[in-house]
Amino acid sequence: MLNTPFTYMPTGADWLRILPELIVFGAALLVLLADLFIPNGRKGWLAMVCLLGVIAALIGVGYLLSNGDSQTAFYGMISDDTLALFSDLLILFAVGIGLLYSPGYIERHAVTRIGEYYGLMLLAALGMMLMASATNLMLIFVGLEALSLSLYILCAIELTRFRSQEAGMKYFILSSFASAILLYGMAMLYGSTGTTSLSGVQAFFAPGRHPFLATSGYGPLLLAAMGLLGVGFCFKVSAIPFQAWTPDVYVGAPTSVTAFMSVGTKVAAFVALSRVFLLALGAQSDKWEPVFWIVAILTMLGGNLMAVVQRDVKRLLAYSSIANAGYMLVAIATNTQHAFSGLLIFLATYTVMNVGAFGIVLALERNDGQGTTLDDFAGLAKRRPGVAAAMAIILFALAGVPPSAGFVGKYYVFQAAIVGNHIDLAVIGILTSVLGMYYYLRVIWAMYFTEPRNVSGGAGAIAATTGMAGEDEGEPEPADAASGASVAPVRAGTATLARPVTSRRSANSRTVVATQAPAESAAPPLTLGTTVALTLAVVLTVALGLIPGPIVMLAEQAARLLGQ
Amino acid sequence: MSLDIPTIAFYLIAIVLVGSALAVVLLRNIVHSALFLAVMFGAAAGAYVLLNAEFIAIVQVLIYAGAVTILVLFAIMLTRNAQSQSSNPFAKQWWLALIICVLLGFGLVYAVGNSAMAVASAFAPVHLATLGADSGTVTRLGQLLYSPFVYSYVLPFEIASVVLLVAIIGAIVIGRED
Numbered sequence: 192m193l194n195t196p197f198t199y200m201p202t203g204a205d206w207l208r209i210l211p212e213l214i215v216f217g218a219a220l221l222v223l224l225a226d227l228f229i230p231n232g233r234k235g236w237l238a239m240v241c242l243l244g245v246i247a248a249l250i251g252v253g254y255l256l257s258n259g260d261s262q263t264a265f266y267g268m269i270s271d272d273t274l275a276l277f278s279d280l281l282i283l284f285a286v287g288i289g290l291l292y293s294p295g296y297i298e299r300h301a302v303t304r305i306g307e308y309y310g311l312m313l314l315a316a317l318g319m320m321l322m323a324s325a326t327n328l329m330l331i332f333v334g335l336e337a338l339s340l341s342l343y344i345l346c347a348i349e350l351t352r353f354r355s356q357e358a359g360m361k362y363f364i365l366s367s368f369a370s371a372i373l374l375y376g377m378a379m380l381y382g383s384t385g386t387t388s389l390s391g392v393q394a395f396f397a398p399g400r401h402p403f404l405a406t407s408g409y410g411p412l413l414l415a416a417m418g419l420l421g422v423g424f425c426f427k428v429s430a431i432p433f434q435a436w437t438p439d440v441y442v443g444a445p446t447s448v449t450a451f452m453s454v455g456t457k458v459a460a461f462v463a464l465s466r467v468f469l470l471a472l473g474a475q476s477d478k479w480e481p482v483f484w485i486v487a488i489l490t491m492l493g494g495n496l497m498a499v500v501q502r503d504v505k506r507l508l509a510y511s512s513i514a515n516a517g518y519m520l521v522a523i524a525t526n527t528q529h530a531f532s533g534l535l536i537f538l539a540t541y542t543v544m545n546v547g548a549f550g551i552v553l554a555l556e557r558n559d560g561q562g563t564t565l566d567d568f569a570g571l572a573k574r575r576p577g578v579a580a581a582m583a584i585i586l587f588a589l590a591g592v593p594p595s596a597g598f599v600g601k602y603y604v605f606q607a608a609i610v611g612n613h614i615d616l617a618v619i620g621i622l623t624s625v626l627g628m629y630y631y632l633r634v635i636w637a638m639y640f641t642e643p644r645n646v647s648g649g650a651g652a653i654a655a656t657t658g659m660a661g662e663d664e665g666e667p668e669p670a671d672a673a674s675g676a677s678v679a680p681v682r683a684g685t686a687t688l689a690r691p692v693t694s695r696r697s698a699n700s701r702t703v704v705a706t707q708a709p710a711e712s713a714a715p716p717l718t719l720g721t722t723v724a725l726t727l728a729v730v731l732t733v734a735l736g737l738i739p740g741p742i743v744m745l746a747e748q749a750a751r752l753l754g755q
Numbered sequence: 756m757s758l759d760i761p762t763i764a765f766y767l768i769a770i771v772l773v774g775s776a777l778a779v780v781l782l783r784n785i786v787h788s789a790l791f792l793a794v795m796f797g798a799a800a801g802a803y804v805l806l807n808a809e810f811i812a813i814v815q816v817l818i819y820a821g822a823v824t825i826l827v828l829f830a831i832m833l834t835r836n837a838q839s840q841s842s843n844p845f846a847k848q849w850w851l852a853l854i855i856c857v858l859l860g861f862g863l864v865y866a867v868g869n870s871a872m873a874v875a876s877a878f879a880p881v882h883l884a885t886l887g888a889d890s891g892t893v894t895r896l897g898q899l900l901y902s903p904f905v906y907s908y909v910l911p912f913e914i915a916s917v918v919l920l921v922a923i924i925g926a927i928v929i930g931r932e933d
Contacts (some may be wrong), residue, residue: 327911333915383870415862
């Protein structure tokens with residue numbers, strides 16, 4: 192046996208089953224190459240190349256949905272089952288919207304590595320797609336690493352903005368620690384079952400397979416494995432008590448990246464988590480269900496309570512994404528096929544709403560990352576009625592008001608929880624959703640029923656903008672920006688110290704002029720890409736609420752994997 | 756307890772391993788910590804040899820004792836403040852970290868020691884049976900990469916190169932000066 196030469200070759204069918212991933216990878220390489228030939232000032236073409244790649248990959252997903260064979264490829268490593276294709280669809284949608292936002296964002300902010308930015312966006316999407324399609328622990332981990340490494344860099348890609356650097360560093364340190372814990376759990380699972388394949392793990396626990404284990408139990412090693420895996424995954428989906436990184440990273444990262452990563456990572460991590468726990472470790476559910484029960488309750492309560500006190504809308508959305516992770520964990524703790532399809536529907540609706548919400552933030556924030564507090568949203572409906580209307584629709588959807596996408600997602604999750612004998616989780620979920628309505632509707636109230644407040648907060652923020660604009664010419668930071676209303680880069684702060692007082696005074700007089708200008712002058716107009724992306728997100732938010740039929744059918748088909 | 760050569764070798768390696776690991780954490784000069792890290796990597800390679808995992812042992816020496824140590828030393832050289840005497844200070848909550856580490860460590864040791872392990876004995880998975888238990892680890896690893904039997908690790912192996920590509924791009928994005 193040992194001396195027989197191996198004749199294993201991946202067949203054409205193997206390659207076909209990973210067609211979307213291949214297309215995305217090809218597009219990423221193409222972008223990195225094209226970056227060398229496209230001169231500065233025309234880098235917008237790179238976004239076009241990326242978008243074409245994403246559209247081609249979507250076509251690939253569509254082809255596999257209609258003609259795929261739902262088999263594993265490369266000897267049980269990866270699958271093109273409906274679950275994988277469903278998550279591919281969501282991830283590609285999220286990265287497509289993120290790419291549409293990007294040119295406008297890059298133009299206004301300190302992103303200088305444009306080719307790398309677009310390449311890493313696609314590589315992050317590739318990692319997410321691999322993680323969601325993987326049917327082997329090894330591939331789950333390699334996909335996770337591909338997406339995490341790309342996102343660390345994308346978070347820190349604004350080299351001169353302190354918040355962006357801070358976000359990248361925090362995400363890198365905490366997330367790589369969580370990856371190590373996850374890998375440790377995988378090693379333990381391999382130790383107790385002797386296989387890294389998810390179907391192998393599932394078969395290991397099949398009744399009657401190992402009769403003596405049924406009497407003596409599986410020992411503490413399996414518990415340790417499940418514990419470590421649970422911690423790793425809970426960190427990746429930012430469940431409480433592993434959420435501490437989420438607000439800082441989501442706020443500090445470029446908004447176009449946040450829009451993409453806040454949903455893409457969740458889709459990939461939740462699908463991988465479901466494959467590992469619901470599917471492979473399904474026979475051991477009595478051991479892990481209570482843990483997820485507690486984590487779900489903590490996440491729903493904590494996420495919503497912390498969101499209530501936020502004054503900054505971008506930070507509020509970060510906490511709202513923690514709260515939404517709690518609703519998704521309800522479906523995991525319920526652990527039925529019905530709840531799993533509910534989770535997928537929730538993920539789909541959450542994807543369209545959340546990319547839209549961060550898109551609005553991107554449209555309103557100024558060049559220094561300020562301009563997204565509740566005060567800045569005051570009276571927005573009079574100044575920019577279109578943007579305000581889009582935000583209102585998305586916020587109503589996030590709050591779960593029928594008939595919107597958010598209502599559909601919550602309905603299916605909570606209904607499955609009630610049917611699955613988890614009325615406690617459903618009640619807590621509904622109560623915390625009511626709490627959630629408060630902070631979502633407060634933003635709508637600010638936009639439609641309050642007058643813009645041009646007090647010190649707004650003036651300070653505008654002053655900070657002036658300071659940023661003048662930074663290149665060595666201009667000092669205006670004095671009242673130090674009042675806490677703004678976070679100017681450290682470099683500007685140190686430059687101020689060396690300046691003579693006279694020039695500071697002249698900057699102050701300039702600030703007064705800036706304050707008298709209308710507040711929205713600092714927020715730039717929408718670019719074409721942003722407009723298209725926002726329209727798409729809003730239309731889909733409404734459409735998923737009015738006609739949820741197709742996505743529900745697809746999700747139920749994907750969830751059938753559990754029944755097998 | 757019989758004192759044959761592998762047992763003696765194990766205890767020697769174990770003492771060096773634990774001692775150098777403690778030195779990495781406890782020493783106040785970060786360069787000393789980095790040097791003891793190299794010793795720790797070498798001792799771990801010795802432990803792998805005792806476990807009949809020659810390939811892992813060689814990789815451990817090449818990559819960890821070699822490349823990673825050099826990388827750590829370079830990072831220290833490029834970022835260190837030469838005046839600082841205590842360059843590897845304790846965090847304020849070191850006692851909390853100590854408690855958590857001790858609990859986690861004992862928990863894992865207990866878990867590993869008190870469980871039937873599928874890999875070791877009870878039910879060797881199919882691929883090991885078909886490949887022959889007496890083949891060396893390098894052969895076995897190579898066969899697992901391209902194994903036509905149960906599953907093959909060729910896809911994760913290839914995707915690992917995508918991860919490396921991302922890492923290279925990241926290093927350039929962060930490190931390059933305009």
